[in-house]
Amino acid sequence: MVNLSDMNFDILISGAGPAGLCLARALSGHGLRMAVVEQQALAAIEQPAFDGREIALSQHSAQLMRTLGLWERIEAKDPNAFSALRDARVLNGPSPFAMVINHSLGTHNELGWLVSNHLIRRAAYEAVQESQQTHHDVTLLTGERVAGVHTDTQGAHVSLASGGTLHAQLLVAADSRFSATRRAMGIAAEMHDFGRSTLVCMMTHDAPHHHAAWEWFGYGQTLALLPMNDDPATGANRSSVVLTLPSREIDPLLVLDAEAFAHEMARRFEQRLGCMTLASTRHAYPLVAVYPRRMVAQRFACVGDAAVGMHPVTAHGFNFGLLGIEALARSVLAAHAANRSIGSDWLLESYEQTHRRATRPLYLATQLITRLYTDDTPPARALRHVALRIGEHLVPFKRLVAASLADAH
Numbered sequence: 165m166v167n168l169s170d171m172n173f174d175i176l177i178s179g180a181g182p183a184g185l186c187l188a189r190a191l192s193g194h195g196l197r198m199a200v201v202e203q204q205a206l207a208a209i210e211q212p213a214f215d216g217r218e219i220a221l222s223q224h225s226a227q228l229m230r231t232l233g234l235w236e237r238i239e240a241k242d243p244n245a246f247s248a249l250r251d252a253r254v255l256n257g258p259s260p261f262a263m264v265i266n267h268s269l270g271t272h273n274e275l276g277w278l279v280s281n282h283l284i285r286r287a288a289y290e291a292v293q294e295s296q297q298t299h300h301d302v303t304l305l306t307g308e309r310v311a312g313v314h315t316d317t318q319g320a321h322v323s324l325a326s327g328g329t330l331h332a333q334l335l336v337a338a339d340s341r342f343s344a345t346r347r348a349m350g351i352a353a354e355m356h357d358f359g360r361s362t363l364v365c366m367m368t369h370d371a372p373h374h375h376a377a378w379e380w381f382g383y384g385q386t387l388a389l390l391p392m393n394d395d396p397a398t399g400a401n402r403s404s405v406v407l408t409l410p411s412r413e414i415d416p417l418l419v420l421d422a423e424a425f426a427h428e429m430a431r432r433f434e435q436r437l438g439c440m441t442l443a444s445t446r447h448a449y450p451l452v453a454v455y456p457r458r459m460v461a462q463r464f465a466c467v468g469d470a471a472v473g474m475h476p477v478t479a480h481g482f483n484f485g486l487l488g489i490e491a492l493a494r495s496v497l498a499a500h501a502a503n504r505s506i507g508s509d510w511l512l513e514s515y516e517q518t519h520r521r522a523t524r525p526l527y528l529a530t531q532l533i534t535r536l537y538t539d540d541t542p543p544a545r546a547l548r549h550v551a552l553r554i555g556e557h558l559v560p561f562k563r564l565v566a567a568s569l570a571d572a573h
Contacts, residue, residue, distance in 0.1 A: 171329075171330050171331070172331045173198055174196040176332040178201050178322070178335065178345040179338035179340065181285065182288050184467075185288035186485075186486065187336060187492065188295075189232050190232060191496060192299050192301055193298070193299045195500065197301055198302050198303070199302075199303040200305065201308050201322070203308065203309040203310075212286055214282050214444060214445060215282055215447055216446065218279065218392070220277075220278055221276050221279065221482070223276060224487075225482065225486045226276070229284075234284065234291055238279065238284070245280070247392045248274040248277060248391075250275065251375070252275060252379065253376050254381075254552060256380075256545070256549055256552055257383050258383075259549065278390050281482075305324075308326055309324065313335065315463040319331055319334075319507065320333070333507040341473025351456050351457060353454050353456040354455045354456075354457070357450070358475070359451075360450075361409065361410075362406055362414075362476065363446060363448050364448075365405055365446040366392065366403070366443040367442055367443055368402045368440070368443050369401050369402075369437035371436065373391040377389060380433075384540060385432065386538065387406070387433060389433075392404055418446050422442045425446070453475045453527070454469070454473030459519060460516045465492055467488045469485065471484075471485075472484045472519075475530050484522070487519065488523075491515055495515050496511070
C-alpha cells in the first residue's frame with residue numbers, strides 16, 4: 165500500500181478520466197514524477213462500462229490518439245471500433261431539406277471518426293499502465309478524494325479525504341466540467357444550464373445512414389444520429405442516437421420496455437430510418453455548458469472538460485480536451501527540458517492564452533446556434549429555415565464548417 169502521509173511529485177493530476185490519463189501518458193517518459201488522483205475505484209478505471217456516449221474525433225485528434233498509443237490499442241481489440249464520419253446533415257423541423265457538409269469539401273476521405281467513450285477510457289488507462297511499467301513515473305491513486313487544495317510560490321498542496329497530503333510543482337484539474345478542484349482553487353465558471361437532458365443509446369434501423377451524421381433540430385426536440393459500423397452480430401445498420409428534450413420528458417423514456425422505446429424513437433425520427441431496434445443500454449445526461457473565468461492560477465491549470473465543457477451540438481468536447489492536453493504538455497516538457505519551472509506563471513498564462521484562442525470562438529458560436537435552433541417561436545423557425553437554405557449554397561461557408569469538423573484547431 166502506498167504511504168500518502170507526505171508525498172512529493174512534479175505534477176499532480178486530479179481526475180483519471182480520459183483527459184487526466186491522456187495528459188499523464190503525454191508527459192510520461194520525460195523524467196517527471198506524476199500522481200493521478202481519482203475518487204472512483206480501480207475496477208471502474210480498468211474496465212469502464214459502456215456509457216452511451218460516442219466521441220467524434222477530428223483528424224487532428226485522431227493523430228493525437230495515435231501519438232499517445234490509444235488508437236492502435238483500441239483497434240487491436242476491436243477492428244470495427246472506429247466508424248468513419250464522412251458527411252454531416254443539418255435538418256430543421258419536419259422539412260426533408262438538409263444542409264449537407266460533404267467530406268469532399270475537405271482534404272480527407274472523412275470528416276472524422278466516431279468511437280465509444282468507454283473504449284477511449286480503457287485504452288488511456290492501459291497506455292498509462294504500460295508507460296508506468298517502462299518509466300516508473302506515474303502513481304495512480306484510486307478511491308481517493310481531493311478534500312483540500314492550496315498553492316503558493318513553492319508549489320501545490322493537496323489534502324486527501326483519507327488524511328494524506330500530496331505536494332507538487334504543478335496541479336492540474338481534469339475532473340469534469342463541474343470540477344471540484346477548480347472550485348477549491350476559487351475559480352468561478354460561466355455555466356449555462358439549458359434545462360434539458362440528452363438520452364443516448366445505440367440503435368439498429370432499416371434505412372442506411374451512409375456514414376452521415378444528422379443534427380435534426382425538430383420542434384420541441386433535437387435529434388442526432390451518429391453513424392456507427394454495422395452491427396457485428398446481425399449486419400444491421402447501426403447508429404448512436406441522441407435525443408435532447410426538457411429534462412422532465414427524458415425519465416419516462418428511460419423506463420419504457422425495449423419494444424415500446426423503439427417504436428417511440430422511430431416515431432420521433434418520423435420513420436425516416438424505418439423500423440428501429442434498441443441495441444444497448446440507455447443513458448441520460450444533463451445539458452450544461454461550462455467555461456471557467458480562468459483556466460489557470462498559481463501553480464494550477466485546467467484541462468479537458470474542466471477547462472471547456474462544450475454543448476455536444478458541435479461535437480468538439482473531447483477534441484478541445486486533446487488540444488488542451490497537447491498545448492499544456494508541450495509547454496511543460498519544453499520548460500522541463502530547459503531546466504525551467506514547469507509551474508511558472510509565464511508558462512501557465514501562455515497555455516491559457518493558447519487554449520482560449522482555440523476554444524472560445526466556437527464555444528460562443530455554439531451557444532448562439534443552440535439558442536437559435538431550440539427556439540420554437542415562428543420567427544425563429546423561419547430564420548432557421550432560411551439560414552439552412554442559404555448555407556447550403558454558400559460553398560466557402562461549408563468548406564469552413566468542414567475544416568472545423570475535420571481539424572478542430
